[in-house]
Amino acid sequence: MAEFKPCIQEQGMLFPPHIGDLIPDNHLVRVVSEIVEQLDLSDITKKYVYQGSEAYHPKILVKVLFYGYSTGTLSSRRIADKLKTDITFMWLAAMQKPDFRTISDFRKQHRPVIENLFIQISMLAAHMGLISMRHVSIDGSKIKANASKYKAMSRGRLKQEISKLENEIKKLLDLAEQTDRKEDSEDKPDENTLPSGLSSKKERLAKLEQALKDLNEQKPEEKAKNQKEADKQQINFIDKESRIMKSQHHGVQQAYNAQIAVDEQVGLIIGAGLTNNPFDNDQLIPLLKHVEKTNGRLPDKITADTGYFTAENINFCNEKTLDAYIAQTPERKSKKNPFNKINFIYISENDTYVCPEGKKLEYAITKTRNKGVKERVYHGVDCLKCPSQSKCVNHKSRTGVRHVYRTQNDPVKESMRSKVQSEEGKKIYSKRKCIVEPVWGQIKAIQKFRQFSFRGLEANTAELFLVTIGHNLRKIFFSMFPRENKGLLCN
Numbered sequence: 001m002a003e004f005k006p007c008i009q010e011q012g013m014l015f016p017p018h019i020g021d022l023i024p025d026n027h028l029v030r031v032v033s034e035i036v037e038q039l040d041l042s043d044i045t046k047k048y049v050y051q052g053s054e055a056y057h058p059k060i061l062v063k064v065l066f067y068g069y070s071t072g073t074l075s076s077r078r079i080a081d082k083l084k085t086d087i088t089f090m091w092l093a094a095m096q097k098p099d100f101r102t103i104s105d106f107r108k109q110h111r112p113v114i115e116n117l118f119i120q121i122s123m124l125a126a127h128m129g130l131i132s133m134r135h136v137s138i139d140g141s142k143i144k145a146n147a148s149k150y151k152a153m154s155r156g157r158l159k160q161e162i163s164k165l166e167n168e169i170k171k172l173l174d175l176a177e178q179t180d181r182k183e184d185s186e187d188k189p190d191e192n193t194l195p196s197g198l199s200s201k202k203e204r205l206a207k208l209e210q211a212l213k214d215l216n217e218q219k220p221e222e223k224a225k226n227q228k229e230a231d232k233q234q235i236n237f238i239d240k241e242s243r244i245m246k247s248q249h250h251g252v253q254q255a256y257n258a259q260i261a262v263d264e265q266v267g268l269i270i271g272a273g274l275t276n277n278p279f280d281n282d283q284l285i286p287l288l289k290h291v292e293k294t295n296g297r298l299p300d301k302i303t304a305d306t307g308y309f310t311a312e313n314i315n316f317c318n319e320k321t322l323d324a325y326i327a328q329t330p331e332r333k334s335k336k337n338p339f340n341k342i343n344f345i346y347i348s349e350n351d352t353y354v355c356p357e358g359k360k361l362e363y364a365i366t367k368t369r370n371k372g373v374k375e376r377v378y379h380g381v382d383c384l385k386c387p388s389q390s391k392c393v394n395h396k397s398r399t400g401v402r403h404v405y406r407t408q409n410d411p412v413k414e415s416m417r418s419k420v421q422s423e424e425g426k427k428i429y430s431k432r433k434c435i436v437e438p439v440w441g442q443i444k445a446i447q448k449f450r451q452f453s454f455r456g457l458e459a460n461t462a463e464l465f466l467v468t469i470g471h472n473l474r475k476i477f478f479s480m481f482p483r484e485n486k487g488l489l490c491n
Contacts, residue, residue, distance in 0.1 A: 019091050029088040031477040032067045039120050043113045056098045061106045062117070063092050069470030072448035076104035111462035118272070118465045119294050121472055125268055126295065130479055135264040135428075136271075136299040137436035138287060138308065140280045142255040144451040145242035145460075149254040152244060155221065156231030158212045165205045172201070211235050239455040245278040256452065258464055259283045261291050262436040263299070266479050269439065269468040270295055274461040280307030284326075285316050298322055303432035311409035314416050325429045328417045339392040342417060344404055353378050353404050357388055361404050378404045443471055 023029060036059060044058045067089065068079045080100035082089040098106075125131050153161070215235040224230035236242050236254055245255040257278055261271035271291035275283060284304060292298050301323040304313075309326050317324035328342060338356055345354045353361040361378040368374050380402040383389050393402045419425050443449050449467050452460045 019087065019095070022087055023091055026481045027088065028070060028474065028477045029067055029092055031480060032070060032473050033063055033092055035121065035124065035473065035476065036063045036066060038124060039117060043116060044110050047109070056096060056102060056106075058106075060093050060096060061098065061103060064089060064098075064103065065107060065466065066469055066473060067092055069447065069449075069466045070473045071470075072446065074447075074449065074453060076100040076107065079103055107462075107466075108459075111459060114462045114465045114469070118469050118472075121469055121476075122268070122270055122294050125472065125476055128476070128479075130266050130476065131263050131268055131270060131295065132265040133263065133270075133295060133297065133299045135301045135303070135431065135435070136261050136291065137264070137432045138259070138261050138284065138302060138304040139432075139436040139440065140257050140259045140283060140307065141440050142245045142247040142250075142253070142278070143258045143449075143464075144250075145236075145239050145254045145256055146452050146455050147236050147238035147242050147254045149236075149244060149252065151238045152234045152236040152254060153208075153211065154232055154234045155212065155215055158208055158215070158235075159231075162205065162208050162212065165201055165208065169201050169205065207237070211237060211240075214240050241276055241457045242455075243276045243278055256457070256460055257283070259287045260436065260439065260468065261287055261302075262439050264431065264435045266475050267435065267439055268472050268475050272464055272468045274457065274464050276457060280305075281310045281313070284308040284310075284313040288316070288320075288322075301325070301428065303429050303435075305432070309413070309416070311412045314412050318412075324416070325420050325425055325432075326416055327420055327429065328413070339388070339402075341404055346406070346410070346414065353406075355380065355392065355402065357386055357392075359383070359386060361402065367405075373407055376406045378406065439471065442474075443467060446474075447471065 039062070041058050041062065044062070048055060048058075064079055064083065068074060068082070073079055073082055077100040079089070080098070080103060083093055083097045084090075122131065215233065218235070218240075219233045221230045224233065234244055239254070242254050242256060244252060245257065246252050247255065255278075257275050257280070259273045259275070259280070260269050262268065263270050271287050271294055273283065273287050273290055275286075277283070288298060288302070298320055299322070302317070303325045304327070306327045309328055314324065314326060316322075317326075343356050344361070346352075347354060351363050355361060359380065359382045361380050363376060364379045365377050366374055367377060380386075380393075383393060383401045386392070389400065389402075393400055397403075420429055447467060447470055452463055454460050454463055
């Protein structure tokens with residue numbers, strides 16, 4: 001009796017199986033194929049000119065792109081390789097083998113259509129009962145751009161380099177002129193040769209001047225608060241629309257800020273957007289509008305973290321009668337500071353504040369800040385006698401008295417703080433980290449999307465929608481086969 005089963009790699013079969021027989025019925029690739037079959041691809045097909053040789057069917061290219069982004073195969077070269085070696089890709093493409101350039105060109109030419117396909121898949125998921133719109137959580141993540149942060153230069157540095165090159169070019173031209181005069185006096189033949197290095201310096205000068213022009217178009221120098229801020233503004237030579245951003249785990253990097261809205265039911269992404277603004281505070285309203293565009297209405301309830309805590313965002317939610325829970329923003333760097341302004345209680349009856357030590361701060365004066373914003377200033381009454389004065393009052397204060405500033409937006413913010421800090425608010429807000437944060441983890445770990453493949457905001461927005469489509473296809477798949485495929489494709 002043999003110890004092992006025979007292993008003959010070149011063993012043939014009397015009746016070769018159909019390739020589909022080798023793929024399980026409960027496999028992701030079948031779900032991707034079935035969903036694409038139901039999509040309206042007329043926006044793609046109408047762009048074809050039916051002349052010359054036959055083209056690959058758009059359905060095949062859409063299927064392999066969607067399946068690639070679902071399984072972490074993002075590049076057109078890797079997809080083309082899979083079409084030759086991976087049985088699931090081979091079945092999906094009906095054994096056809098478009099090369100990487102065909103796949104890449106297709107993705108590039110039909111970028112404007114990808115968002116519409118994302119919306120169609122969301123509508124299909126809603127029809128399947130996978131989107132509830134009861135509770136939606138919002139979060140952003142800094143995704144590395146296809147450019148190095150070391151290829152960026154600030155406006156101040158650009159000006160210095162331009163001035164330096166102009167001086168070097170002037171010196172070279174002066175030297176050339178002196179050489180010409182000397183050769184003329186010695187009756188030497190004129191060879192019309194340029195000084196060594198002049199051509200390369202002129203090329204570099206032209207690039208720097210163009211970069212400065214592009215930066216001035218993106219961020220006009222006159223709109224900066226001061227010259228110091230203007231000189232710090234940067235532009236990247238590789239991807240001009242990317243920005244230097246600070247991420248939580250990877251420090252400072254050249255990146256884009258990706259935003260997603262996730263429905264609580266099965267974790268489907270129902271809204272997305274991309275910006276080169278590193279801050280989240282201006283992204284809530286555009287993202288909610290995209291959720292409304294995708295799903296036909298706004299959700300019943302949303303949760304968002306401190307990056308979205310602004311009066312404008314809160315007012316928008318109130319106007320739309322949207323039950324929002326947006327975490328408070330500490331007004332000092334130290335979140336654990338007991339003398340933070342958020343711990344001062346405003347008493348509307350007598351227009352005073354009460355500090356954590358129980359002492360009053362009375363209204364003193366109204367000041368007008370930038371853009372005409374008026375602030376009411378409240379001064380501490382007994383600060384000099386308070387035992388916590390050194391902890392509460394800024395050490396740079398000349399009077400030794402604590403000041404608190406109140407604007408017209410403070411009542412809106414205080415209402416939201418109280419709402420989130422209530423027992424019910426804490427219970428609702430605590431769900432946010434279980435709804436949206438795992439989605440970013442799945443996108444980065446399972447779909448292997450940690451860096452954009454393209455350059456420019458428009459191209460990368462299209463890729464973000466491809467990534468969200470890939471995620472949603474996986475969620476639809478797992479909702480259809482929750483037990484049999486637990487943990488599948490998660491390695």
